[in-house]
Amino acid sequence: MNRRYTFWGVVILLAAFHLVILSAGFFSPYSYSEQHRDLPYAPPSRIHFIDSQGHFHVRPFVYGWKYDAHSPGSYVADLATPYPVHVFAFGSAYKIAGLIPSRIHLFGVDPPGSIFLMGTDGYGRDQFTRFLYGGQISLAAGLIAAALSLALGLVVGSIAGFYGGWLDNALMRGGDVFMALPWLYLLFAVRAALPLHVPQGQIFLLIVAVIGLIGWARPARLIRGVVLSAKERNFVLAARGFGASDFHLLRRHILPRTYNIVLTQMTLLIPQYILAEVTLSFLGLGIGQPLPSWGSLLSALQEYYVLASYWWMYLPAILLVPVFLAYSQIANALQELFSPVAL
Amino acid sequence: MRPIAFSRTAAAVCVLLAAAALSVLAQPAQNASPAQQAIGKRGGTLTVALRSEPKTLNPALATDQSSQDVIYCMNADLIHINRLSQRTEPDLAESWTVSRDGKAYTLHLRRGLRFSDGQPFTADDVVFSFRVYLDDKVGSPQRDLLIIGGKPLSVQKIDSYTVRFVLSQPYAAAERLFDGFPILPRHLLERAYRSGDFSKSWTVSSAPSQLAGMGPFRLAEYVPGQRIVLDRNPYYWKRDGAGQQLPYLDKLVFLFVPSEDAQVIRFLSGDTDVLSRFSSENYSVLKAQAAVKRFHLDDLGPSLEYNFLFFNLNDLRGKNLPQIAEKQSWFRDLPFRQAVSQAIDRTAIVRLVYQGRAAALAAQVTPGNKLWLDPAIQPPVQSIDRARQLLKSAGFSWRSDGSLVDSRGKSVEFSILTSSSNAQRTKIATLIQSDLSALGMNVHVVSLDFGAMVDRLLNSFDYEAAIMGLADGDADPNTEMNVWLSSGGMHIWHLNETGPANPWESDLDHLMNQQLVTLDYAKRRRLYDQVQQIVARQLPIICLASPDVLVGAKDRVGNFSPAILEPYVLWNVDRIYGH
Secondary structure, three states: OHHHHHHHHHHHHHHHHHHHHHOHHHHOOOOOOOOOOOOOOOOOOOOEEEOOOOOEEEEEEEEEEEEOOOOOOOEEEEEEEEEEOEEEEEEEEEEEOOOEEEEEEEEEOOOOOOOOOOOEOOOOOEHHHHHHHHHHHHHHHHHHHHHHHHHHHHHHHHHHHHHOHHHHHHHHHHHHHHHHOOHHHHHHHHHHHOOOOOOHHHHHHHHHHHHHHHOOHHHHHHHHHHHHHHOOOHHHHHHHHOOOOHHHHHHHHHHHHHHHHHHHHHHHHHHHHHHHHHHHHHOOOOOOOOOOOHHHHHHHHHOHHHHHHOHHHHHHHHHHHHHHHHHHHHHHHHHHHHOOOOO | OEEOOOHHHOOOOOOOOOHHHOOOOOOOOOOOOOOOOOOOOOOOEEEEEEOOOOOOOOOOOOOOHHHHHHHHHHOOOOEEEOOOOOOEEEOOEEEEEEOOOOOEEEEEEOOOOEOOOOOEOOHHHHHHHHHHHHOOOOOOOOHHHHEEOOEEOEEEEEEOOEEEEEOOOOOOOHHHHHHHOOOOOHHHHHHHHHOOOHHHOOOOOOOHHHOOOOOOEEEEEEEOOOEEEEEEOOOOOOEOOOOOEOOOOOEEEEEEOOOHHHHHHHHHOOOOOEEEOOOHHHHHHHHOOHHHHOEEEEEEEEOOOEEEEEEOOOOOOOOOOHHHHHHHHHHOOHHHHHHHHHHOOHHHHHHHHHOOOEEEOOOOOOOOOOOOOOOOOOOOOOOHHHHHHHHHHOOOEEOOOOOEEOOOOOEOEEEEEEEOOOHHHHHHHHHHHHHHHOOOOEEEEEEEOHHHHHHHHHHHOOOOEEEEEEEOOOOOHHHHHHHHOOOOOOOOOOOOOOOOOOHHHHHHHHHHHHHHHOOOHHHHHHHHHHHHHHHHHHOOOEEEEEEEEEEEEEOOEEOOOOOOOOOOOOOOOOOOEEO
């Protein structure tokens, strides 16, 4: 009983999170490419209710950041100028879910003040805004690519496991070849064959296709193993004895036993694929500036100086931990739901 | 002139600097460096990180930075450029004279010197070395520097300690040329050279007994993938002010540490003693720990490296790149390039990309190059209004959504190519993208791996605009010849030109060739000022910023005296000591 509530709680939270990501323009105060050039690597704004004189304000406010003259590169709050936080503030133009144009943002402060819930990056761009927008690309790419490689893996793995013999050999050795291919050089070649600038839409499809196609061999192997053991089970042999067709056997009795693997692979692959986009970006095949992706937000942490100096650059990574935990929670719950009654 | 990280050109292209051109006659034959260095104590080890393993220890074949750094410590040249004063000083040649017509240089060698294997050094070694450097079949990267006025210089032995070099035409401050040519031991290399095996001699894995040089250190040990160890050359001829034989250090260890971040961490953890070639971001991180960890960092001011944006002005006939060829009608338009230059916020580049440790540029000469900078040219201050006027005057207009269109109604859209391994230049491109969007230009940043980028820039010409950097091995304009001559190999915006494409390019050709044969510094400088003015006015490349040279060393490293010329920290390695 209790578990069911947790499950639905997680589902609702995840749904809300995805809704926020989808309408990133509304929830974020700025545009993802807006550069606040006076505020590179500014720490997150603190939201205040009590001012320096000790007065309480119902409307929260933030202080502006000023360069700290004593230690270059760091900021101090400028207590002289509070900026109240407005709800439904008017700001830069965006489109909700890519369709409905709007200029209303959930919150914001009047310039020259600024509000950065998660600080800014090296260009003075709002990390919170970039985190939300980045999710649009990364989640879609990660989900679709994972689904693609699992679907391929499922088809190849179950055929190989079920029919065995030369077909099995051919498919699995084919998978070995795929795993052994020097992908890096293949990607170099792909990049060289493409025009210099590839439109974002095409790049997105390309990322999904490349990541999805590279990754199918490993899940195919796992699934083949499960199918191989399942097809010798007594109930499968019995069904075959009653004259069930191959397709029926696969669909009704064998594939359900692979759901565990599929779901666990899914939860493993999605984060992996989100990061794979960074590698592609390095080769000029990924999302280009100024569009954000979670991969590019995380890759900023690969630089030692960021790691050592700006703690708020960890925030996207920290925020993603519960998101991926929620995914694996759902996978667990679905697994229980789908797994056949224990025999 | 050396493109940064273009390893093939990383020749020790050290040529001249100004004041040297004034004193054409023999200089005092004593090794008094201007920054008089302290008397050190003998003993100890200095550990330095190299970004990659050296590919060779052969001075006539080295093209990569790591090889050159190691070779620098094992070899010596006839006339040396003091990296700090940027002037020439006698080295293996104790004095020299120049003929009245400026074509013949007679060098008098020091007597009684020995290579690190104990064999004597004579004029035969000098003649042999230059025969190797000049040999087409050896393919030495420095060879081009010895071809003056289309003819190779000739080398004659006068006696065992006198050598004469004859040039086909006068060459400004030619004595600076000698800095890039370490003297090779004839007794060890002549056989390999005659049998055609020269390219296989003196690899990193050669036995230490096969190598010998005139430098302060000699090869002791090479451990593949880990380190190369040099020890004291017992025959090194230099002595300090107290008459003590140099070098002070017993050993010099080069560790192979592949990335900048790893080098910073190894330095922080005390594994290496000195650090150079790191970013301003890492400088800030290190600075915070300097006092506790007992090291110090120095910002030496702007380097000789200039970073710039340039458009593809190559001749694309026969290249099948119709889209780029069409866009070239904008790129060839001077007001278009001026508008782009005017719209770029160079101060933001200095502040955001380099944390203020850089200088904005107007032309190719950086403020670090004090003898050749034309101070009359100021870096442009960003002005979107002025940029818009320029575009309007050239027939561009704006759609209602603010996007820029040319006179035929075509949207202005192009991509800027950068190398993905260079975070700073990608960052510059992203800032420029944002600046130009204020003009209604739709700019894409395309970052490719270094090899792919170079291939597009130098071979296929399949790019629209790009950002790159060039750095000089020396402060002298002669190192820039291959950039500004229309026939030059680094004439990057328009390669393989059959002749100057514009009047101002023929002016550049004329001025560069003129300064090459002008021996008077003031006259040369006026010529080179004009070159800078043309670059700033015609914008074949749009110069952006020059990063500072940043170095660090443990407090216990004595005589640490970094310079803005390569090798920044090891140039005086014979005098560095531990205390």
